[in-house]
Amino acid sequence: MEWTDQVGHGDWIRARLDAATPTMHSVVPHGYPAYARVLHRPHVVRLPGRPVPTQDEWMRMPEAERQRLSDAMVYGPTTWAETARAFGTVVHSEAQWNRLVRTSAGDWQHALAPDGREFEAPTAGQLDPDLVAAVARHLAAHTTTPDDVFVTIWEGWGGLTGFFGQSPGRTFMQLAAHDQTASATRAEDAERRAADAAVYAQHNAMLGRSIHDSFNTVLGQPTWQPGILSDEISRGARLRLPARDHILFHGRIDELADPEWAASVPWRDPERERLGLEPAAESPSLVWPADRAWTMVTEVDFDSTIVGGSAELIRAIVADPLLEALRLEEGADLSWDADGINR
Known part of the structure; x- marks a missing residue:
């Protein structure tokens, strides 16, 4: 192509x-x-043996319990038809997700079904x-x-084309390894932390190459910021x-x-x-x-x-x-x- x-x-x-x-x-x-x-x-989250907590329940939950439930979560793909069954709605040619999960237009990305599963919007x-x-x-x-x-x-996809500006169109969120001190004596956790650290280091290296100090260049002159596509395509028809x-x-x-x-x-x-x-x-x-x-x-x-x-x-x-x-x-x-x- x-x-x-x-x-x-x-x-x-x-x-x-x-x-x-x-x-x-x-x-x-x-x-x-x-x-x-x-x-x-779409995707769905379930917890074996209990409903997925509401947002308020997550916020009030002790950290140890929150971590235990997070580790037990089962996440996977689902269908609109399965979603409709869970919420007692109907899939049809003009169905809209917010109506399918019975929520308001601004509150439908994550919806808890009556059966305790959480459905994630496509x-x-x-x-x-x-x-x-x-x-x-x-x-x-x-x-x-x-x-x-x-x-x-x-x-308009972020970072796709080059443009004149003071910082790149693409930046990447910096990650830090999760502190698992309580289980640090377990060999398998140590291995997991090491693997996670390698991933985070790799990700953060990409971050370091993708963004400059934009906070100190507010008054600087715009320069060409390359995108994923070539400069020729970025400037093209x-x-x-x-x-x-x-x-x-x-x-x-x-x-x-x-x-x-x-x-x-x-x-x-x-x-x-x-x-x-x-x-x-x-x-x-x-x-x-x-x-x-x-x-x-x-x-x-x-x-x-x-x-x-x-x-x-x-x-x-x-x-x-x-x-x-x-x-x-x-x-x-x-x-x-x-x-x-x-x-």
């Missing part, structure tokens, strides 16, 4: 968007025979890499131009759509059909890899083939990815057991208050 400044390849999308509409078509092109909503993956703007790959395999089978595909990434500006790449759909696609896309973060961390990259924002047989859209503020295409493609995506996907009608409203069923 390579960067291209030929952003005119995406002009047709602009013509099929409704910038002022509250529907999904502010970011998803009109005109496809069918659409699918691929739900982003990440907006991010479809997990294995799910991107699963969708891409279907896309590859429903285009005549699988080797002539355009992929965009929203330019953008595909300008009503809601977002995008950087355009050209490649093959099979490059995204590999579950390890994040290790090879141009916008991955090489600094992570130099430090021995796993490759990571933001989800593609838009993907479409030269024949325009379909479009995949992962909007920054959506907790689901939308695919428009043929009825056959949409049936295949919805039927895939690896995906939690629902058929979506053209003109669907996916705004936070659009769920009229789970009230």
Whole structure:
């Protein structure tokens, strides 16, 4: 996959968007025979034998008890369907997470279910890499131009592009090893502390290379701060759509059909890899083939990815057991208050 400044390849999308509409078509092109909503993956926390404490209970809890429960927590992926069962709600094509977990719009990232489990909201703007790959395999089978595909990434992801400023666009939180003095005599804890210390040292080395003394350069002259992408790309042409500006790449759909696609896309973060961390990259924002047989859209503020295409493609995506996907009608409203069923 390579960067291209030929952003005119995406002009047709602009013509099929409704910038002022509250529907999904502010970011998803009109005109496809069918659409699918691929739900982003939520997660769940449980404690064997007891409910997960509320925030107030955590705050009042003695430190030793808090640590014991934290160590006993079981964390893993779940589905929207399982979440709905836990809260007595319904998954449907225009379901909204805050309604699904019966919380207000500003208090839904972590929700305790009646059965004592805590459900964590899916990440907006991010479809997990294995799910991107699963969708891409279907896309590859429903285009005549699988080797002539355009992929965009929203330019606004932190640290992606270079800019003129006084400090880098990317910084990393500094970590410190947890003090486990009470169990320091145990060999296994000593080994764990040593391993943790190595990770923290590695992380903090990255921090040291990624940020300067910005507090003492307030009056300094702005300088060019490099991003993940090259300076040429950072300064290059953008595909300008009503809601977002995008950087355009050209490649093959099979490059995204590999579950390890994040290790090879141009916008991955090489600094992570130099430090021995796993490759990571933001989800593609838009993907479409030269024949325009379909479009995949992962909007920054959506907790689901939308695919428009043929009825056959949409049936295949919805039927895939690896995906939690629902058929979506053209003109669907996916705004936070659009769920009229789970009230």
